[in-house]
Amino acid sequence: xxxxxxxxxxxxxxxxxxxxxxxxxxxxxxxxxxxxxxxxxxxxxxxxxxxxxxxxxxxxxxxxxxxxxxxxxxxxxxxxxxxxxxxxxxxxxxxxxxxxxxxxxxxxxxxxxxxxxxxxxxxxxxxxxxxxxxxxxxxxxxxxxxx
Amino acid sequence: xxxxxxxxxxxxxxxxxxxxxxxxxxxxxxxxxxxxxxxxxxxxxxxxxxxxxxxxxxxxxxxxxxxxxxxxxxxxxxxxxxxxxxxxxxxxxxxxxxxxxxxxxxxxxxxxxxxxxxxxxx
Numbered sequence: 048x049x050x051x052x053x054x055x056x057x058x059x060x061x062x063x064x065x066x067x068x069x070x071x072x073x074x075x076x077x078x079x080x081x082x083x084x085x086x087x088x089x090x091x092x093x094x095x096x097x098x099x100x101x102x103x104x105x106x107x108x109x110x111x112x113x114x115x116x117x118x119x120x121x122x123x124x125x126x127x128x129x130x131x132x133x134x135x136x137x138x139x140x141x142x143x144x145x146x147x148x149x150x151x152x153x154x155x156x157x158x159x160x161x162x163x164x165x166x167x168x169x170x171x172x173x174x175x176x177x178x179x180x181x182x183x184x185x186x187x188x189x190x191x192x193x194x
Numbered sequence: 195x196x197x198x199x200x201x202x203x204x205x206x207x208x209x210x211x212x213x214x215x216x217x218x219x220x221x222x223x224x225x226x227x228x229x230x231x232x233x234x235x236x237x238x239x240x241x242x243x244x245x246x247x248x249x250x251x252x253x254x255x256x257x258x259x260x261x262x263x264x265x266x267x268x269x270x271x272x273x274x275x276x277x278x279x280x281x282x283x284x285x286x287x288x289x290x291x292x293x294x295x296x297x298x299x300x301x302x303x304x305x306x307x308x309x310x311x312x313x314x315x316x
Contacts, residue, residue: 068220075216076209079260083208084201086255091197104258105294111259112298120306122313133215136226137233138208138259139295145230146299150307162307169227170299173261177234177268178288184242185272185284194277 071132078127078134086111086138108139115140119147145169200254207249207256230261237265242273267291 086107093103118124124144128135135141146166153165167174188194215233218224224232240246246266249257257263268288275287289296 068217071220072213072216075212079212079215080205080209080256083253083256083259084205086208086259087201087204090255091200107255107259108264108295109298112295113302116299116302116306120310125313133219133229134209134212136219136229137212137215137261139261139264140259141226142230142261142264143299143303145226146303147306150303151310151312154307154312162304166300166303166307169230170303172227173230173234174296176231177238177265177292180235180238180265181268181272181288182284184238184269185276185287186281188242188273189276189281189284194273 074130075132075134075137078131079138080134082111082134082138082140111138111140112143115143116147119144120151124148142170142173145173203253204256207253208259209256211257211260211262233261234265234268237262237267238269239265241266241269264292264295267295 089107089110090103093106094100098106115124118127124135124140125148128141128144135144146169149168150162150166153161155161156165215229218229218232219226237246240262246257246262247270250263250266258266268291271287271289271291272284273287275283275285275290277283279286
Protein backbone atom coordinates (compact mmCIF):
# COMPACT_ATOMS: atom_id res chain seq x y z
CA UNK A 48 0.00 0.00 0.00
CA UNK A 49 1.46 3.32 -1.14
CA UNK A 50 0.76 6.60 0.62
CA UNK A 51 2.23 10.07 0.82
CA UNK A 52 3.88 11.36 3.96
CA UNK A 53 0.91 13.58 4.83
CA UNK A 54 -1.54 10.72 4.41
CA UNK A 55 0.62 8.63 6.68
CA UNK A 56 0.69 11.44 9.27
CA UNK A 57 -3.09 11.72 9.20
CA UNK A 58 -3.58 7.98 9.63
CA UNK A 59 -0.98 7.91 12.35
CA UNK A 60 -2.83 10.65 14.25
CA UNK A 61 -6.10 8.75 13.91
CA UNK A 62 -4.64 5.62 15.39
CA UNK A 63 -2.08 6.66 17.99
CA UNK A 64 -4.15 8.62 20.56
CA UNK A 65 -6.47 5.69 21.09
CA UNK A 66 -3.75 3.06 21.20
CA UNK A 67 -1.85 5.14 23.77
CA UNK A 68 -5.03 5.45 25.87
CA UNK A 69 -5.43 1.67 25.76
CA UNK A 70 -1.79 1.18 26.70
CA UNK A 71 -2.09 3.68 29.58
CA UNK A 72 -5.22 1.90 30.82
CA UNK A 73 -3.49 -1.49 30.77
CA UNK A 74 -0.57 -0.13 32.81
CA UNK A 75 -2.96 1.64 35.21
CA UNK A 76 -4.93 -1.61 35.62
CA UNK A 77 -1.85 -3.74 36.29
CA UNK A 78 -0.05 -1.37 38.65
CA UNK A 79 -3.19 -0.18 40.47
CA UNK A 80 -4.33 -3.77 40.81
CA UNK A 81 -0.93 -4.80 42.12
CA UNK A 82 -0.92 -2.06 44.79
CA UNK A 83 -4.40 -3.17 45.94
CA UNK A 84 -3.26 -6.81 46.03
CA UNK A 85 -0.34 -5.79 48.25
CA UNK A 86 -2.92 -4.03 50.45
CA UNK A 87 -5.01 -7.21 50.62
CA UNK A 88 -1.90 -9.19 51.56
CA UNK A 89 -1.01 -6.71 54.32
CA UNK A 90 -4.57 -6.78 55.72
CA UNK A 91 -4.54 -10.59 55.78
CA UNK A 92 -1.16 -10.62 57.50
CA UNK A 93 -2.39 -8.21 60.18
CA UNK A 94 -5.57 -10.26 60.67
CA UNK A 95 -3.42 -13.37 61.15
CA UNK A 96 -1.53 -11.51 63.88
CA UNK A 97 -4.85 -11.28 65.72
CA UNK A 98 -5.91 -7.73 64.88
CA UNK A 99 -9.53 -6.75 64.42
CA UNK A 100 -10.73 -5.99 60.89
CA UNK A 101 -10.82 -2.26 61.56
CA UNK A 102 -7.32 -2.14 63.06
CA UNK A 103 -5.92 -4.27 60.25
CA UNK A 104 -7.47 -1.99 57.61
CA UNK A 105 -6.13 1.14 59.32
CA UNK A 106 -2.64 -0.33 59.65
CA UNK A 107 -2.75 -1.35 55.97
CA UNK A 108 -3.39 2.28 54.98
CA UNK A 109 -0.64 3.48 57.34
CA UNK A 110 1.83 0.92 55.91
CA UNK A 111 1.04 1.78 52.28
CA UNK A 112 1.34 5.49 53.06
CA UNK A 113 4.72 4.93 54.69
CA UNK A 114 6.03 2.73 51.86
CA UNK A 115 4.93 5.24 49.20
CA UNK A 116 6.40 8.18 51.14
CA UNK A 117 9.71 6.33 51.44
CA UNK A 118 9.72 5.33 47.76
CA UNK A 119 9.00 8.95 46.83
CA UNK A 120 11.94 10.09 48.97
CA UNK A 121 14.14 7.53 47.20
CA UNK A 122 12.90 8.87 43.84
CA UNK A 123 11.49 5.43 42.98
CA UNK A 124 7.75 6.14 43.13
CA UNK A 125 7.83 8.89 40.52
CA UNK A 126 9.66 6.56 38.12
CA UNK A 127 6.94 3.92 38.58
CA UNK A 128 4.33 6.67 38.11
CA UNK A 129 5.75 7.52 34.68
CA UNK A 130 4.15 4.40 33.24
CA UNK A 131 1.71 3.59 36.06
CA UNK A 132 -0.34 6.77 35.46
CA UNK A 133 -3.60 6.61 37.39
CA UNK A 134 -2.53 3.18 38.69
CA UNK A 135 -0.05 4.97 40.94
CA UNK A 136 -2.22 8.08 41.48
CA UNK A 137 -5.58 6.68 42.56
CA UNK A 138 -4.50 4.25 45.35
CA UNK A 139 -3.76 5.78 48.77
CA UNK A 140 -0.05 5.50 47.85
CA UNK A 141 -0.69 8.25 45.28
CA UNK A 142 -2.10 10.45 48.04
CA UNK A 143 1.10 9.89 50.02
CA UNK A 144 3.21 10.64 46.93
CA UNK A 145 1.23 13.86 46.35
CA UNK A 146 2.37 15.02 49.81
CA UNK A 147 6.06 14.10 49.69
CA UNK A 148 6.82 15.07 46.08
CA UNK A 149 5.94 18.80 46.34
CA UNK A 150 7.28 18.98 49.92
CA UNK A 151 10.69 17.84 48.66
CA UNK A 152 10.58 20.05 45.61
CA UNK A 153 9.77 23.21 47.58
CA UNK A 154 11.98 22.42 50.60
CA UNK A 155 14.48 25.04 49.37
CA UNK A 156 11.82 27.73 49.95
CA UNK A 157 11.89 27.10 53.69
CA UNK A 158 10.52 24.69 56.23
CA UNK A 159 7.29 26.55 56.93
CA UNK A 160 6.02 28.06 53.68
CA UNK A 161 8.10 25.72 51.50
CA UNK A 162 7.99 22.18 52.87
CA UNK A 163 5.20 22.72 55.42
CA UNK A 164 2.76 24.49 53.11
CA UNK A 165 3.49 22.76 49.79
CA UNK A 166 2.91 19.31 51.36
CA UNK A 167 -0.78 20.11 51.07
CA UNK A 168 -0.91 21.50 47.57
CA UNK A 169 -2.88 18.41 46.45
CA UNK A 170 -3.62 16.69 49.77
CA UNK A 171 -5.20 19.92 51.09
CA UNK A 172 -8.02 20.05 48.52
CA UNK A 173 -8.54 16.29 48.93
CA UNK A 174 -9.06 16.75 52.68
CA UNK A 175 -11.16 19.92 52.26
CA UNK A 176 -13.63 18.33 49.84
CA UNK A 177 -13.55 14.87 51.42
CA UNK A 178 -14.14 16.06 54.98
CA UNK A 179 -16.70 18.69 53.98
CA UNK A 180 -18.76 16.22 51.97
CA UNK A 181 -18.65 13.70 54.84
CA UNK A 182 -19.88 16.38 57.31
CA UNK A 183 -22.68 17.37 54.91
CA UNK A 184 -23.66 13.70 54.70
CA UNK A 185 -23.57 13.40 58.52
CA UNK A 186 -25.83 16.45 58.92
CA UNK A 187 -28.28 15.10 56.32
CA UNK A 188 -28.26 11.72 58.05
CA UNK A 189 -28.96 13.45 61.37
CA UNK A 190 -31.79 15.65 60.03
CA UNK A 191 -33.57 12.86 58.20
CA UNK A 192 -32.81 10.25 60.86
CA UNK A 193 -31.04 7.95 58.41
CA UNK A 194 -28.84 6.43 61.09
CA UNK B 195 -8.13 -21.45 46.00
CA UNK B 196 -10.30 -19.26 48.15
CA UNK B 197 -7.33 -17.07 49.05
CA UNK B 198 -6.38 -16.87 45.37
CA UNK B 199 -9.89 -15.68 44.45
CA UNK B 200 -9.72 -13.08 47.21
CA UNK B 201 -6.48 -11.65 45.84
CA UNK B 202 -7.80 -11.83 42.28
CA UNK B 203 -10.90 -9.84 43.25
CA UNK B 204 -8.76 -7.21 45.00
CA UNK B 205 -6.50 -7.02 41.93
CA UNK B 206 -9.29 -6.74 39.34
CA UNK B 207 -11.53 -4.29 41.23
CA UNK B 208 -8.61 -2.12 42.34
CA UNK B 209 -7.22 -2.16 38.81
CA UNK B 210 -10.57 -1.22 37.28
CA UNK B 211 -11.01 1.75 39.65
CA UNK B 212 -7.58 2.96 38.50
CA UNK B 213 -8.61 2.49 34.85
CA UNK B 214 -11.54 4.85 35.47
CA UNK B 215 -9.00 7.41 36.69
CA UNK B 216 -6.76 6.81 33.66
CA UNK B 217 -9.64 7.31 31.23
CA UNK B 218 -10.53 10.57 33.00
CA UNK B 219 -6.89 11.74 32.70
CA UNK B 220 -6.59 10.83 29.01
CA UNK B 221 -10.03 11.86 27.80
CA UNK B 222 -10.93 14.89 29.93
CA UNK B 223 -7.47 16.31 30.71
CA UNK B 224 -8.42 16.59 34.38
CA UNK B 225 -5.35 17.35 36.51
CA UNK B 226 -4.20 14.75 39.06
CA UNK B 227 -5.40 17.03 41.88
CA UNK B 228 -8.91 17.13 40.42
CA UNK B 229 -8.90 13.37 39.89
CA UNK B 230 -8.01 12.76 43.55
CA UNK B 231 -10.62 15.25 44.80
CA UNK B 232 -13.27 13.69 42.52
CA UNK B 233 -12.43 10.18 43.73
CA UNK B 234 -12.66 11.10 47.41
CA UNK B 235 -15.97 12.91 46.96
CA UNK B 236 -17.26 10.05 44.79
CA UNK B 237 -16.33 7.67 47.62
CA UNK B 238 -18.25 9.77 50.15
CA UNK B 239 -21.32 9.93 47.89
CA UNK B 240 -21.25 6.22 46.99
CA UNK B 241 -20.71 5.39 50.66
CA UNK B 242 -23.65 7.61 51.67
CA UNK B 243 -25.89 5.90 49.10
CA UNK B 244 -24.85 2.49 50.43
CA UNK B 245 -23.36 1.49 47.08
CA UNK B 246 -19.71 1.26 48.15
CA UNK B 247 -20.14 -1.11 51.11
CA UNK B 248 -21.01 -4.12 48.88
CA UNK B 249 -17.92 -3.42 46.79
CA UNK B 250 -15.75 -3.40 49.94
CA UNK B 251 -17.28 -6.72 51.03
CA UNK B 252 -16.62 -8.15 47.58
CA UNK B 253 -13.12 -6.86 46.86
CA UNK B 254 -11.59 -5.93 50.24
CA UNK B 255 -8.44 -3.88 49.69
CA UNK B 256 -9.36 -3.61 46.00
CA UNK B 257 -12.06 -1.18 47.14
CA UNK B 258 -10.48 0.31 50.28
CA UNK B 259 -6.97 1.09 48.95
CA UNK B 260 -8.09 3.40 46.07
CA UNK B 261 -8.92 6.93 47.23
CA UNK B 262 -12.64 6.25 46.79
CA UNK B 263 -12.14 3.92 49.79
CA UNK B 264 -10.86 6.88 51.78
CA UNK B 265 -14.08 8.74 50.92
CA UNK B 266 -16.12 5.69 51.88
CA UNK B 267 -14.34 5.57 55.25
CA UNK B 268 -15.14 9.27 55.84
CA UNK B 269 -18.85 8.74 55.08
CA UNK B 270 -19.03 5.60 57.20
CA UNK B 271 -17.39 7.46 60.09
CA UNK B 272 -19.78 10.41 59.78
CA UNK B 273 -22.77 8.06 60.02
CA UNK B 274 -21.33 6.23 63.03
CA UNK B 275 -20.56 9.58 64.68
CA UNK B 276 -24.16 10.74 64.26
CA UNK B 277 -25.41 7.40 65.58
CA UNK B 278 -23.23 7.63 68.69
CA UNK B 279 -23.28 11.29 69.72
CA UNK B 280 -25.82 13.03 67.46
CA UNK B 281 -25.18 16.16 65.40
CA UNK B 282 -21.66 16.73 66.76
CA UNK B 283 -20.80 13.29 65.40
CA UNK B 284 -21.30 14.59 61.85
CA UNK B 285 -18.33 16.87 62.51
CA UNK B 286 -16.10 14.38 64.33
CA UNK B 287 -17.05 11.00 62.82
CA UNK B 288 -15.45 11.21 59.39
CA UNK B 289 -12.13 12.56 60.59
CA UNK B 290 -12.06 10.09 63.49
CA UNK B 291 -12.49 7.16 61.11
CA UNK B 292 -9.82 8.49 58.76
CA UNK B 293 -7.49 9.68 61.54
CA UNK B 294 -4.87 6.92 61.14
CA UNK B 295 -4.47 7.63 57.44
CA UNK B 296 -4.44 11.41 57.81
CA UNK B 297 -1.98 11.26 60.74
CA UNK B 298 0.32 8.85 58.89
CA UNK B 299 0.24 10.94 55.71
CA UNK B 300 1.11 14.16 57.56
CA UNK B 301 3.80 12.71 59.84
CA UNK B 302 5.49 10.33 57.39
CA UNK B 303 5.17 12.90 54.62
CA UNK B 304 6.88 15.49 56.80
CA UNK B 305 9.64 13.21 58.11
CA UNK B 306 10.51 11.75 54.70
CA UNK B 307 10.58 15.23 53.15
CA UNK B 308 12.85 16.34 55.98
CA UNK B 309 15.30 13.45 55.56
CA UNK B 310 15.54 13.12 51.78
CA UNK B 311 16.83 15.49 49.12
CA UNK B 312 14.82 16.44 46.06
CA UNK B 313 15.36 13.90 43.28
CA UNK B 314 16.74 14.64 39.84
CA UNK B 315 14.05 15.69 37.42
CA UNK B 316 15.07 13.17 34.80
